[in-house]
Amino acid sequence: MKEELEKLVAAGKIDRQHVEPLLQLVQSGYAMHRSWGFGKIKAVDTVFARLTIDFPNKPGHSMDLGFASESLKAIPSDHILARKASDLQSLRQMAALHHLDLIKLVLQSFGGKATLEQIQQVLVPDVIADDWKKWWEVAKHELKKDGHFLVPAKKSDSIVYQTKEISLQERLIGEFRAAKGLKARLSVANELLKNLSDLTDKNTAVAEAINMLNVEIVSHQRTLPALA
Incomplete structure (x- = not known):
């Protein structure tokens, strides 16, 4: 050619x-x-x-x-849009059996990251015709346990795929440290509690979270005594 x-x-x-x-x-x-x-x-x-x-x-x-x-x-032949055009049935099978593989394909098609809205738009209804909310709740639970995906607290932020695997504990503690304000840290602390059984060193993680929460609470009481 x-x-x-x-x-x-x-x-x-x-x-x-x-x-x-x-x-x-x-x-x-x-x-x-x-x-x-x-x-x-x-x-x-x-x-x-x-x-x-x-x-x-x-x-x-x-x-x-x-x-x-x-x-x-x-558009590369392995892009989610190209795969939908050439082999839709295999994508539907992937959606049923291998949630993370499908989400990884979507994220890599969009440069390694995409918002939940972008993921839904490209998958529904062609690939996932049934209850999207139910499918996503199961998939999100799997994502949070897999060290290759960063799942943000805000729905409007991008979900990120990274080649290097990071442990669940490392990710949650990182999110906890990065969280600003008592409300944000309490939200991450709730995620820590939900995933306590999957942490590699739960005692260390809980101790660090409690220490930082105590500091945050003292600061909160000092700056907003009427709300403490």
């Missing part, structure tokens, strides 16, 4: 800077357009310098190769 595109450059039908983006589009087979959304590339015509792509509301759409290279972003 590169040789054919080089001929188009020589013929003046496309510019030199179009070659690499076009190669990426052809190799991936999928693309994203800012307005038309996700599409599957069906054919590349190097005679007339045009590309045919199926968008949800524009099937069989024909585009000039130069314009396509500038307006389309190649």
Whole structure:
């Protein structure tokens, strides 16, 4: 394909800077357009310098190769959107049996992190057609126990996938130290209690949490005596 595109450059039908983006589009087979959304590339015509792509509301759409290279972003074949287009059934099976694998796929498709809303939008209803809330509660419980995922307290913050595994205790103590204010620390302390049986050194974790809470309570009483 590169040789054919080089001929188009020589013929003046496309510019030199179009070659690499076009190669990426052809190799991936999928693309994203800012307005038309996700599409599957069906054919590349190097005679007339045009590309045919199926968008949800524009099937069989024909585009000039130069314009396509500038307006389309190649989507890798292992991206969640590409997998939905090519192998939806295996994703549904993954959703039923391997929750963490599915969430990892979604997060890696979005650069290693995504909000809960983004995850829901890409999975429902195509991959998960049943009770999303029930599915997510089970999955979230698994996420919090797995050292590769950082699950934020706020729903609006991103869930993060990290290659290096961090123990549950290390993550919760880290969140506790980073929490600002008595209310925030009490919230993390509640998570510590819920996961006490899964901590590697529960005595150390509880002792540190109690010490920091005591300091926070004293500070709270000093600054807001009427509310203490």
